[in-house]
Amino acid sequence: MNESFVLRDVRFNNRIFVASGTFGYGDEVAELVELDRLGGIMTKSLSLKPRDGNPPPRITETASGMLNSIGLANIGVHKFIEAKIPALENLACAVIANIAASTVEEYCDVLELLDPYKRVDGFEINVSCPNVKEGGLSFGTDRTKVALITKELRKRTRKPLIIKLTPNVTHISEFARAAEAEGADAVSVINTLIGMAVNIHTKKPRLSTVTGGLSGPAIKPVALAKVFEVYKSVKIPVFGIGGIATWEDAVEFFLVGASAVQVGTKNFVNPASAIEISKGVAEYCVHHSIDNVSQLVGSLNADTGVSVIQSWL
Amino acid sequence: MIQEHAPIYTVKEIALNIFQLSFLSPSISLGALPGQFVNVRVEDSAVPLLRRPFSISSVDGEIVSIIFNVIGLGTKLLSQKKPGETLDVLGPLGKGIFPFDDEEYRTALLIAGGLGVAAFPFLISRLPSSKEVVSFLGARSSSYVVRHGLKNVRIATDDGSEGFTGTVVELMKMFLKENPVDRPRIFSCGPMPMMRALAELSLEKNIPCYVALECEMACGIGLCQGCPVETVNAGKKYNLVCKDGPVFEIRNVKF
Numbered sequence: 001m002n003e004s005f006v007l008r009d010v011r012f013n014n015r016i017f018v019a020s021g022t023f024g025y026g027d028e029v030a031e032l033v034e035l036d037r038l039g040g041i042m043t044k045s046l047s048l049k050p051r052d053g054n055p056p057p058r059i060t061e062t063a064s065g066m067l068n069s070i071g072l073a074n075i076g077v078h079k080f081i082e083a084k085i086p087a088l089e090n091l092a093c094a095v096i097a098n099i100a101a102s103t104v105e106e107y108c109d110v111l112e113l114l115d116p117y118k119r120v121d122g123f124e125i126n127v128s129c130p131n132v133k134e135g136g137l138s139f140g141t142d143r144t145k146v147a148l149i150t151k152e153l154r155k156r157t158r159k160p161l162i163i164k165l166t167p168n169v170t171h172i173s174e175f176a177r178a179a180e181a182e183g184a185d186a187v188s189v190i191n192t193l194i195g196m197a198v199n200i201h202t203k204k205p206r207l208s209t210v211t212g213g214l215s216g217p218a219i220k221p222v223a224l225a226k227v228f229e230v231y232k233s234v235k236i237p238v239f240g241i242g243g244i245a246t247w248e249d250a251v252e253f254f255l256v257g258a259s260a261v262q263v264g265t266k267n268f269v270n271p272a273s274a275i276e277i278s279k280g281v282a283e284y285c286v287h288h289s290i291d292n293v294s295q296l297v298g299s300l301n302a303d304t305g306v307s308v309i310q311s312w313l
Numbered sequence: 314m315i316q317e318h319a320p321i322y323t324v325k326e327i328a329l330n331i332f333q334l335s336f337l338s339p340s341i342s343l344g345a346l347p348g349q350f351v352n353v354r355v356e357d358s359a360v361p362l363l364r365r366p367f368s369i370s371s372v373d374g375e376i377v378s379i380i381f382n383v384i385g386l387g388t389k390l391l392s393q394k395k396p397g398e399t400l401d402v403l404g405p406l407g408k409g410i411f412p413f414d415d416e417e418y419r420t421a422l423l424i425a426g427g428l429g430v431a432a433f434p435f436l437i438s439r440l441p442s443s444k445e446v447v448s449f450l451g452a453r454s455s456s457y458v459v460r461h462g463l464k465n466v467r468i469a470t471d472d473g474s475e476g477f478t479g480t481v482v483e484l485m486k487m488f489l490k491e492n493p494v495d496r497p498r499i500f501s502c503g504p505m506p507m508m509r510a511l512a513e514l515s516l517e518k519n520i521p522c523y524v525a526l527e528c529e530m531a532c533g534i535g536l537c538q539g540c541p542v543e544t545v546n547a548g549k550k551y552n553l554v555c556k557d558g559p560v561f562e563i564r565n566v567k568f
Contacts, residue, residue, distance in 0.1 A: 023536055024536045028535055028536065029536065032316060044538075052549075053538060053541065053551065055543070056528070056542070058538070058540070058541060059540075061361065061363050061529075065359075065362065066362065070538045073538045216359070216362055217359040217362070265531075268364075268536060269363060271534070272316070
């Protein structure tokens with residue numbers, strides 16, 4: 001059974017990845033998880049300079065999910081190169097560097113610093129963080145900015161370039177098309193949804209930044225519809241993300257059009273969950289006499305033309 | 314650090330709405346140090362979704378126990394667990410532990426507000442026999458006092474139903490005024506207002522003071538970056554309660 005997945009010159013072990021911001025830089029969990037059973041690791045977002053992140057409280061649990069406002073706390077690209085790349089050298093899965101920035105130039109600088117390193121197999125560009133004022137959503141909700149960033153980064157790398165999109169827009173498919181038109185190899189759909197929670201006793205928001213990003217099983221139906229919309233709009237592969245907690249969830253994403261998936265919040269509960277999901281998907285394929293996971297992609301058994309989404313594509 | 318499904322040994326109510334749960338874990342009991350915690354998966358469910366962090370309260374042979382207040386759904390479900398069921402536990406967690414076995418001090422002053430007391434039975438059990446121990450406990454009223462596993466206990470209650478009427482920090486302050494203490498070190502855990510008062514007292518009396526911090530957490534192992542505490546360490550604004558703590562020197566914490 002063929003589980004592999006190819007983007008440009010990179011062949012991934014399988015189609016199950018771990019989402020940025022939910023697995024550190026990959027080295028922290030090596031003692032708990034067989035990383036070679038993963039397609040790849042999307043690193044914590046890297047910026048040019050280290051970032052402290054937002055003040056506490058940064059997280060709170062909600063019904064079937066959680067809100068976070070980490071604010072891109074990270075060690076910065078230089079420390080990543082110095083301390084993390086050597087530690088990841090012998091890892092038997094791909095490492096995709098996720099990049100966050102507050103200017104187009106900063107995205108380019110970080111990518112150019114990382115591009116020479118063989119250990120960095122590709123890039124995922126975060127234009128969708130809901131918890132910082134500069135960069136993040138101000139880019140991700142502006143189609144011309146998404147196009148510009150993709151175009152500038154495309155000039156600077158031959159490695160896989162993946163644009164991570166926000167669901168906090170009216171039609172995510174327009175943003176996916178903008179990325180595709182400027183040479184992105186894939187899009188990641190979706191980052192977190194803006195959300196809020198309030199402590200009624202203190203009348204204070206539960207996060208220091210008032211609003212945060214919602215993730216976890218609560219957002220899975222939204223994410224599935226966004227992946228479906230994007231799959232119907234572009235030819236490049238889609239990484240499906242949003243509330244994947246079981247292998248059944250992953251199969252659902254493949255069926256609506258994801259070529260690969262990323263496990264996020266579930267890693268906080270069980271760092272080995274992506275491995276368990278990859279095993280479950282493989283067993284499902286064997287059971288259904290599917291010899292290549294790619295056969296699942298977009299194989300939804302329905303007349304999708306009746307969906308309201310089709311009317312705005 | 315390991316993740317395992319540990320058999321539950323006992324679950325019992327030890328004070329009003331306060332439970333002790335113990336489980337069998339040879340590896341966690343072997344590796345645990347005072348101040349460390351475990352992150353517990355209550356159910357394999359979407360609600361509650363995240364693990365719940367608890368101080369390791371005691372280690373007796375291969376039996377590890379935690380103490381918790383029933384507050385929300387997670388702790389309610391936990392209080393209803395039965396011996397023989399298993400518990401998904403990740404631990405022992407935390408790099409910042411109580412410094413307990415050096416020769417730099419002789420008297421351990423333990424001070425806890427509410428269930429901040431949870432970590433102390435384990436700490437006491439590991440203290441070298443040469444150490445003097447005085448435990449100060451603060452609680453709303455006598456029904457919430459958990460003195461189990463402690464030594465030389467002095468109590469303060471908000472309503473005066475037991476011991477001193479007032480805060481536990483005031484109680485400790487009075488004690489220090491009236492009693493000579495040989496080379497003290499404070500070990501503490503409790504709510505924010507208590508910690509602020511204690512930070513002031515320890516500074517004023519020039520007594521080294523360590524605090525185990527509590528924080529809402531998701532992963533407990535540094536992946537989510539969700540539990541920052543502002544510190545005065547140069548170059549780094551925040552430390553993580555889960556990974557860098559949970560125990561910090563109180564003078565390094567910005568309350």
